[in-house]
Each structure stands twice: as structure tokens, then as C-alpha cells.
Amino acid sequence: MSKKFWPLIVVIxxxxxxxxxxxxxxxxxxxxxxxxxxxxxxxxxxLNMIIDAFKAKYPNVTVEVLFVPDADLRNKFETAVASGSxxxxxxxxxxxxxxxxxxxxxxxxxxxxxxxxxxxxNDAALASVKYKDAIVGLxxxxxGVVLFRNKAIIPNPAKTLDELVANSKxxxxxxxxxxxxxxxFFFSAGHLGAVxxxxxxxxxxxxxxxxxxVEWMEVLKKFKEAGPVENYTDNDVNLFKAGKVGYIIDGTWxxxxxxxxxxxxxxxxxxWPEKMSGYVQNDNIYLTTVATGDDAVxxxxxxxxxxxxxxxxxxxxxxxxxxxxxxxxxxxxxxxVKDPIAKMAVxxxxxxxxxxxxxxxxxxxxxxxxxxxxxxxxxxxxxAALKEAFDAVTAKLAEMK
Amino acid sequence: xxxxxxxTLRQIGLQLFLLLVTATVLFPIMWIFSLALDSRxxxxxxxxxxxxxxxxxxxxxxxxxxxxxxxxKDPGNPSTCMTFVRLLGNSMxxxxxxxxxxxxxxxxxAYAFSRFKFIGRQAGMLAFIVLLMLPSTATLAPxxxxxxxxxxxxxxxxxxxxxxxxxxxxxxxxxxxxxxxGYFDTVPKELEEAALIDGCNVTQAFFRxxxxxxxxxxAVTVLFSFMTGWTEFVMAWTFLEDPSRFTxxxxxxxxxxxxxxxxxxxxxxxxxxxxxxxxxxxxxxxYMVSGLTVxxxxx
Numbered sequence: 001m002s003k004k005f006w007p008l009i010v011v012i013x014x015x016x017x018x019x020x021x022x023x024x025x026x027x028x029x030x031x032x033x034x035x036x037x038x039x040x041x042x043x044x045x046x047l048n049m050i051i052d053a054f055k056a057k058y059p060n061v062t063v064e065v066l067f068v069p070d071a072d073l074r075n076k077f078e079t080a081v082a083s084g085s086x087x088x089x090x091x092x093x094x095x096x097x098x099x100x101x102x103x104x105x106x107x108x109x110x111x112x113x114x115x116x117x118x119x120x121x122n123d124a125a126l127a128s129v130k131y132k133d134a135i136v137g138l139x140x141x142x143x144g145v146v147l148f149r150n151k152a153i154i155p156n157p158a159k160t161l162d163e164l165v166a167n168s169k170x171x172x173x174x175x176x177x178x179x180x181x182x183x184x185f186f187f188s189a190g191h192l193g194a195v196x197x198x199x200x201x202x203x204x205x206x207x208x209x210x211x212x213x214v215e216w217m218e219v220l221k222k223f224k225e226a227g228p229v230e231n232y233t234d235n236d237v238n239l240f241k242a243g244k245v246g247y248i249i250d251g252t253w254x255x256x257x258x259x260x261x262x263x264x265x266x267x268x269x270x271x272w273p274e275k276m277s278g279y280v281q282n283d284n285i286y287l288t289t290v291a292t293g294d295d296a297v298x299x300x301x302x303x304x305x306x307x308x309x310x311x312x313x314x315x316x317x318x319x320x321x322x323x324x325x326x327x328x329x330x331x332x333x334x335x336x337v338k339d340p341i342a343k344m345a346v347x348x349x350x351x352x353x354x355x356x357x358x359x360x361x362x363x364x365x366x367x368x369x370x371x372x373x374x375x376x377x378x379x380x381x382x383x384a385a386l387k388e389a390f391d392a393v394t395a396k397l398a399e400m401k
Numbered sequence: 402x403x404x405x406x407x408x409t410l411r412q413i414g415l416q417l418f419l420l421l422v423t424a425t426v427l428f429p430i431m432w433i434f435s436l437a438l439d440s441r442x443x444x445x446x447x448x449x450x451x452x453x454x455x456x457x458x459x460x461x462x463x464x465x466x467x468x469x470x471x472x473x474k475d476p477g478n479p480s481t482c483m484t485f486v487r488l489l490g491n492s493m494x495x496x497x498x499x500x501x502x503x504x505x506x507x508x509x510x511a512y513a514f515s516r517f518k519f520i521g522r523q524a525g526m527l528a529f530i531v532l533l534m535l536p537s538t539a540t541l542a543p544x545x546x547x548x549x550x551x552x553x554x555x556x557x558x559x560x561x562x563x564x565x566x567x568x569x570x571x572x573x574x575x576x577x578x579x580x581x582x583g584y585f586d587t588v589p590k591e592l593e594e595a596a597l598i599d600g601c602n603v604t605q606a607f608f609r610x611x612x613x614x615x616x617x618x619x620a621v622t623v624l625f626s627f628m629t630g631w632t633e634f635v636m637a638w639t640f641l642e643d644p645s646r647f648t649x650x651x652x653x654x655x656x657x658x659x660x661x662x663x664x665x666x667x668x669x670x671x672x673x674x675x676x677x678x679x680x681x682x683x684x685x686x687x688y689m690v691s692g693l694t695v696x697x698x699x700x
Contacts, residue, residue, distance in 0.1 A: 040658055041470060048476045067471040069655050072638040084559070107641050195662055 016225045020222050030060040031298030036077060037091035038070040039326075045319065046326035050311045054302055062300040081105045081288050088291035094128045094282045095357040097136040101179040108134035112300045117307055120332045124280035127354035132202075137284035138303050141315055141328035143252045144355070145187050145278025146348045149268040153246035154178065157270045161222055163272050164247065168226035170247045179226035179247035180236040183376060185369040186279065192216040193353035194277035199368075204360025204397060208368075209390040212396045217375050217382035219275050224376065233371060249278065252329060269344035271299040280352035281333055307332055316342055363396035430688070435670035437461065460669035469652050472644045483647055485673070492631055492648040495565055499630030500623045502570035507577025507622060508615075512607055514578065515585035516593075526582070532575040541636055544568045548640070559640050568636055573626040580625075583619035585611060626698040627681060649674050671696075 030099050039047055044067065066087070068076050073092065082105065090096075090106070100106040109116065113135060118126060125139035158164035168178025182188070192199055195210030208216075212392050223229050226247070236248040237378030241261035250258075252269075259267045272278065285306055291299045305311055312330040314370045316337050319325030329345045330337060337343045371389035374380035432449050437460050439453035468482035475481045510690065513519075514526060548559035570681040588611055596606040612619070634650040641647060653674060656667045 040661075044476065052477055065476050066642060066644070067655065068638060069657060071657070072635065074634075076639045079542060083546050083549055085549065182475060352540070 005136070026057050026301075027059060027300055029294075029301055031062075031294030031296075033063045033089060033295070033299045033302050034087040035062060035063065035065045035089040035091065036068055036073065036301070037065070038068055038073040039091065042236075042319065042324040043326040043328070045323055046314050046317060046328070049314045049317075049325075050306060053310060054305045056296065057305065058301060061301070063302070077288075078103070078105060081290055084290060086288060086290055088288055088295050089302060090286045090288055091140065091283060092286065093144070094125075094137070094139065094284050094355070095131060095361075096283055098131045098288065098358050100286065101131055101134060101136040104289055106136055107289050107291070107296075108136065109138070109287050109300060109303070110135040112287075112296075113138070114304055119305055120334070121307065122280065122282075122331050122333060122349055122352075124134075124349065124354040125331045126283040128282055128357050129284060131358070137286040138307055139282035139331040140285050140306050141326070142280055142282045142331050142349055142352075143263050143329060144280040144349060145190055145249060145351055146252055146255075146345060147270045147272060147276065147278070148240065148248050148250055149270050150240065150243065150246050150262055150266050151268050152243070152266045157268070158273045160274045161219060161276060164276075165222060165226045168246060172227060175244060177227045177239065177245045179223070180239055180245045181223045181226060181229050181247065182231070182236055182249045183220050183223060183229045183372055184232035185365060185372060186232075188220055188372065189277040189351040189368070191219050191276050194272065194351070195219060195275050199364065200356055200358075200360065202358075204358055204363070204392050206393045206397075208319050209386050212384045213386045215275075217372075218385065220372060220376060221351075221382075229376060231369070231376075234241075252341075252345050255345065256327075258319040259341060264340070266342065269341065271348050277351055277353045278348075279355040280349050281355045306327060309335055311378040360397055360400065363393050363400060367392035367396070414513050419538035433668045433671055436664050437672055439665050445601045460665035461673070464666050464670045464673065469655070471655055472647050472652060474644050481644075483644055483652065485649075487677070488647060488652050491562060491646060492650065494568065495562055495637075495648055496627045496630035498563070498566035499569040499573055500626040502566060503573040503577040503629075504619060504622050507574055507581050508571070508612065508619070509586055509607075510574070511578045512579035512611065514582045516590075526579075528554055529575040529578055534580070537572050537633070538635060540572065541639060544571065545634070547640060560642050560646075562646055565637060566630070566638055567635060568640065569630045570626075573629045576625060577622045579617065580622055584615050588614050616688045620685040624682060628678060631678060660681070 035051075037044075037047065041078075045108065047065070049324065051065065055061070055063060073090075074096065077086060077090055077092070078100075097106065101108070118135075121139060122142055124144075125142050127137060129135055129137045153176060154167050156167070158167050164179070171178035189199060192208060192213065195212055195215045197210070197216055198207040201207050220229075237250055237254060237258070239245045240248045240250075240258060241336070243262050254268070255267070285303050285383075287299055287303060306315075309332065312332050312335055315326050315328045316330050316335070316339065317325035318327045319340050327339060327342065329342050329349070333346075333348075333350070337346060367389040368393075371385040374385040374388075375382050428449075431451060435449060435451055437455055438456040438458070439450075440455045440459050441453070454627045465485045468479055468484050469488070470476075470479070470482055473479070473482035514522060545559060549557040551558040551564075553561065553563075558567070584641045592610050592614070593606045596610045597603075601609060632650050634648070634654040637651050638654065641651070648663055649670075651671050655669065656662060656670065
């Protein structure tokens with residue numbers, strides 16, 4: 001290297017050090033974080049590790065944690081924050097976000113949060129925290145609907161729906177079924193996104209009544225070629241546990257039970273074949289509106305820390321029999337997860353569809369499931385069934401208004 | 402059919418009906434005992450096995466000895482976690498405070514409603530009925546706001562055990578007043594008048610004549626108020642924020658998970674929690690006799 005570059009390098013290095021010193025150092029951050037949650041004991045073990053690591057990084061921040069039973073958390077949180085007290089942070093389901101934001105109980109963190117961090121979050125999970133141009137929370141873990149496969153029955157994954165049907169037909173022998181797919185609305189709505197359709201708009205208005213909606217129904221009809229279908233029953237899960245089914249569609253919350261039943265080596269979570277997908281749900285950490293000044297800054301730092309690779313690794317830890325840990329599925333992309341089930345789920349969720357968390361979603365459940373039943377059980381015309389569902393949803397939305 | 406045959410049939414039918422009622426009453430209790438003895442701590446108990454395989458008192462030991470790791474002031478420090486004994490102490494304090502508050506205020510208010518004529522007397526009694534009809538959750542928000550306004554050493558009264566006692570006491574008072582007022586009405590005025598002639602003033606007559614004669618009603622009020630303070634958890638979970646102040650009912654509630662519950666420990670805790678209530682009931686039972694005043698007035 002030429003000697004004339006040395007002064008330039010020195011100047012650049014000095015400038016870099018000065019700029020780094022200008023930023024808010026972790027040790028300068030002070031304040032009090034009060035966190036309320038309703039996590040299970042094993043999740044609390046992971047949470048405690050995350051808090052310890054946060055305290056080590058931010059020694060001037062105090063952290064107070066309060067466990068509240070799941071059934072009481074929302075009521076306690078709403079009562080407290082509405083009267084000006086309560087926590088600075090809350091961990092709760094994603095669908096609490098929009099309603100709490102509308103009620104001015106949780107804050108918009110879009111101006112505070114590190115924009116680079118947002119780029120690391122699973123797309124579907126990130127979509128669920130965006131509401132009315134605000135970011136109402138950060139997803140701390142994800143869970144959702146996936147395609148489970150018993151490798152002992154169907155050895156290879158399918159890339160397309162046609163391939164899945166062919167694999168299933170080939171594997172159906174005696175009392176063994178190639179596929180027993182769930183078509184209940186919660187489990188099948190993700191496929192609508194996979195064919196390019198949209199269930200509802202940001203304001204809750206129905207958008208499914210079009211050609212893409214009809215294509216979605218055709219996908220569900222195709223499931224029947226692969227094997228019997230279920231609508232909110234446990235038949236598929238029970239048969240899968242008994243080793244009698246190759247494919248089922250179910251939630252990741254059942255993954256451990258399925259692995260225990262058929263052997264972890266046989267359980268596979270496939271990435272979704274073409275034209276198929278599932279809802280991705282998440283638990284969020286929310287900054288409440290009672291957090292102000294230093295406390296708000298410290299609390300926001302804790303939120304960001306929860307999504308750091310270090311904290312997400314703690315959250316994904318399975319632990320030991322003596323000290324079980326959360327075994328959660330990380331909400332950030334590219335993390336090297338040790339647990340094979342979680343690893344497969346992360347890959348599957350990359351093509352997942354965000355679960356709509358807005359309150360208007362309540363108008364969709366019954367009409368949409370009725371449409372599915374009419375098409376699959378009664379042989380109704382998909383377009384007509386969707387039109388009927390559209391009218392019913394529109395009427396319910398009007399009632400809700 | 403002969404009369405004797407009809408009688409026998411009727412008796413058999415009656416006995417069968419009573420057996421059915423007994424079974425219905427006993428079934429949940431047997432279930433709880435069976436679960437408490439089940440060492441498997443099963444996640445979803447769907448069948449009743451009276452003596453479960455591997456029956457043991459492990460769940461009782463765990464509940465009574467091990468700390469409640471979810472209820473800690475500092476989750477990283479197990480010594481700050483609540484134990485059964487500490488929870489029991491808080492529950493006892495709250496329940497006894499509630500009972501005391503209900504009896505003291507209830508008795509004096511009931512006496513006034515029973516003996517004095519004043520404007521709004523009828524309306525006041527009707528207002529208590531309205532309060533009795535209200536579900537306790539309806540008063541939760543106003544009590545929260547009210548008790549949060551009062552601060553003790555910078556801390557809202559709402560977040561203290563005294564605040565909780567006041568909140569429970571306010572819920573127990575309407576019943577206490579109605580119950581005691583009804584009983585005071587049955588105590589003959591002549592007894593009080595005799596006491597006044599003997600030199601007592603109204604307060605002395607109340608404490609020395611009316612209250613001793615109203616022990617059955619006082620005992621019922623104490624029992625019900627105590628039970629309110631002992632078993633309530635919704636308000637407690639809303640008001641309290643410091644785990645060191647949590648009660649047994651709150652701990653029992655915290656065992657119920659969204660997806661799973663450790664049923665053996667839950668059942669063991671339920672049984673342990675019911676023991677003080679049973680003890681109090683039996684110790685008060687001898688006072689719950691009517692007719693103390695029968696024969697008190699001649700002619």
C-alpha cells in the first residue's frame with residue numbers, strides 16, 4: 001500500500017471512532033422497564049435469560065417483570081393503562097395490537113425503532129404489526145399453520161399441488177391415507193394469499209370475491225383428490241399420530257406432540273408447495289402509552305433487544321428436562337436455529353401469509369367457513385358461494401360499525 | 402296395586418333420585434381428590450379414576466414446599482418467589498380484614514336501618530339491593546380509579562392489601578347490611594327498652610343486648626365475607642402489582658395456562674385452600690342456631 005494513503009486511513013478511523021462515540025451508548029441508556037406478560041414457566045425461563053442479558057448490556061436500566069394469568073392480562077392491562085398506570089411494555093397476542101392502538105393504550109414505535117431491524121423480521125410477522133401507517137409492536141416469536149409430512153409414508157416433498165396429490169394417491173394403501181388435509185377457514189385461508197388473492201383490505205372491507213377467490217376454492221377442491229378433508233376436526237391429527245396419514249395441515253403448536261407420536265426422525269414440515277400457504281401468527285411486545293421520557297427509550301431498547309440474534313437464540317432454546325425453555329420459533333430471518341422442527345418451521349413461514357389481526361376479522365369466520373362447506377360438501381358453485389359469503393361479511397361489517 | 406306396594410315403589414324412586422343428587426354433588430369432589438393424588442400430573446384429565454395409578458401426595462408436597470416460580474418480585478432470584486405459607490398469610494389477612502370490615506360497618510348500618518326512622522331509609526335499602534344485583538366486575542373499574550387516587554407513601558392504595566380489603570368489603574357490605582338488618586328486626590324492641598331503663602345508652606344497648614343476641618346472623622356474615630376475601634381473584638389480579646402481596650386464590654388462578662394446566666397441583670392447591678373455609682364453617686356452626694330470643698319477652 002502506498003504511504004500517501006496512511007493519513008487518509010488515520011482520518012477515516014478517527015472519524016469512525018468519533019461518530020461511534022456520538023451515538024447513544026448502551027451504558028448511557030437509563031430508565032425503568034416494567035414488563036407484563038402471561039408466558040408459560042418454560043417461556044419465562046427464556047425470558048429471564050433475555051432480561052439478564054439485557055441488564056448486562058444496559059446496566060443503568062432497571063427491569064421489573066410481572067406475570068399475570070393469560071385470562072386476566074388484557075383486562076388488567078387495559079384498566080391500568082387507561083387510568084395512567086401499568087407497565088411500559090406488554091407481551092401479548094398480535095390481535096391485541098390494533099384495538100389497543102385505537103384505544104391509545106399502545107404507542108406507535110415507527111419513529112423510534114431501528115429501520116435495519118425491521119428488515120430482519122419475518123415478512124408476515126412484520127405485516128401483522130403494521131396498522132394505520134403505524135408500527136404498533138414488534139413480533140417476538142412466530143407460530144402458525146404448516147404442512148406436516150410423515151417421511152415414512154411420503155419420503156419426498158412436493159413442489160406443486162399436483163405433485164402433492166400424486167404423492168398422496170400413490171401412498172394411499174389399505175388403512176393408510178396419503179393425505180387428510182384440513183380445510184377449515186383458519187387452516188385454509190392462507191392458500192388464498194398463495195394464489196395471489198386477498199381476503200380483506202386495510203379497512204376490513206372484503207376483497208376475496210373475485211377470480212382469485214374462485215381459484216382458491218379450486219385449490220381446496222383439489223385437496224379432495226389427495227384424500228379426505230376435514231373441517232375443524234381432530235381426525236387428521238389423530239390419524240397422523242397413529243402413523244396412518246402422510247400429509248396433514250395443522251398448527252406448529254402441535255409439532256412436538258406429532259414428533260413424539262411418530263418419531264422426530266419421521267416428522268417433516270415442508271415448505272409450502274405452489275398455490276398453498278398458511279397463516280403466520282405472532283406474539284408481540286408492545287410499548288404502552290404510559291412509558292415516557294427515559295423509561296420509553298429504555299423500554300424501546302428492550303423491545304429491540306428482544307429481536308436481537310442473542311435474545312432470539314435464547315427464545316429458541318429447547319432447554320433440558322430440568323429447565324425447559326421456550327423452544328419458540330424466532331421472528332427474525334436467517335437465525336441458525338438448533339431445534340430441527342423450529343428450523344423447518346422457519347423455512348415454511350418464509351412463504352407464510354400474515355394473519356389479519358384487525359377487529360373486522362371477526363365478521364369473516366362463519367361466512368367464509370360456510371362458503372368452504374358449501375363448495376366442498378354440497379358441490380356449490382365457488383363463485384356463488386363466495387358471493388353469498390361476501391354479502392354476509394358486508395352485512396356483519398355494517399353491524400359492527 | 403296395594404298401598405304398601407305403591408309406598409315401596411315411591412320410596413325406591415325417591416331413594417334413586419336422592420342417590421343421583423348425591424352422586425352429582427360428590428362427583429366433582431371425588432374428581433378433585435383423585436386428580437390431586439395422581440402423580441402423572443396429566444395435562445387433559447378426561448376420565449375419573451378414583452385411586453389413580455401411582456397415587457401419591459407429591460402434588461401436595463410440591464404446592465406446599467416449592468416456590469411459585471411465576472410469582473416472583475425478581476424472576477432471576479428464586480428467594481423472592483412466593484411460597485404457600487406467604488400466600489396463605491396474605492390470604493388470611495385479606496379475608497379476615499374483609500370479614501371484620503363487613504361485620505363492623507354492616508352491623509352499625511343495619512342497626513340504623515332497623516331502629517331509626519330517617520329520610521331515605523327505604524330508598525337506601527333498595528339501593529343496597531341494586532348493589533347486590535350488580536356483578537362484581539361492574540364495580541371493578543370505578544374501584545380501581547377511586548383507590549388509585551388515594552396514595553399511601555407514594556403508592557396507590559389500590560395496589561395494597563388494605564385497598565383490596567376495602568374493595569372486597571364494599572362488595573360484601575350490601576349482603577351484610579341486608580342480612581343483619583333482617584335479623585335485628587326480629588330482636589324485640591322491649592329488650593332494648595329494658596336495657597335503656599336499666600341505665601344503658603343506645604350504644605351500650607347495641608353492643609350489650611343486640612349484638613350478643615344476633616350472633617347467628619353475625620356468624621353467617623363473617624363466614625360469607627371471609628369467603629369473599631378468600632376466594633376472589635379477578636379483582637386481586639387487576640389491583641395488585643407486587644407479587645409479595647399475592648394471595649392463594651391468585652396463585653391458584655396463575656396455575657391455569659392458556660394451553661395446559663398442571664391438574665394434580667391445581668387440585669391439591671384447591672383442596673388445601675378449602676381447608677380454612679371448612680374449619681371456619683365448623684367453628685361458627687354452633688353459633689348458627691336460631692331462637693336465641695325465644696322466650697326473651699313474656700306475655
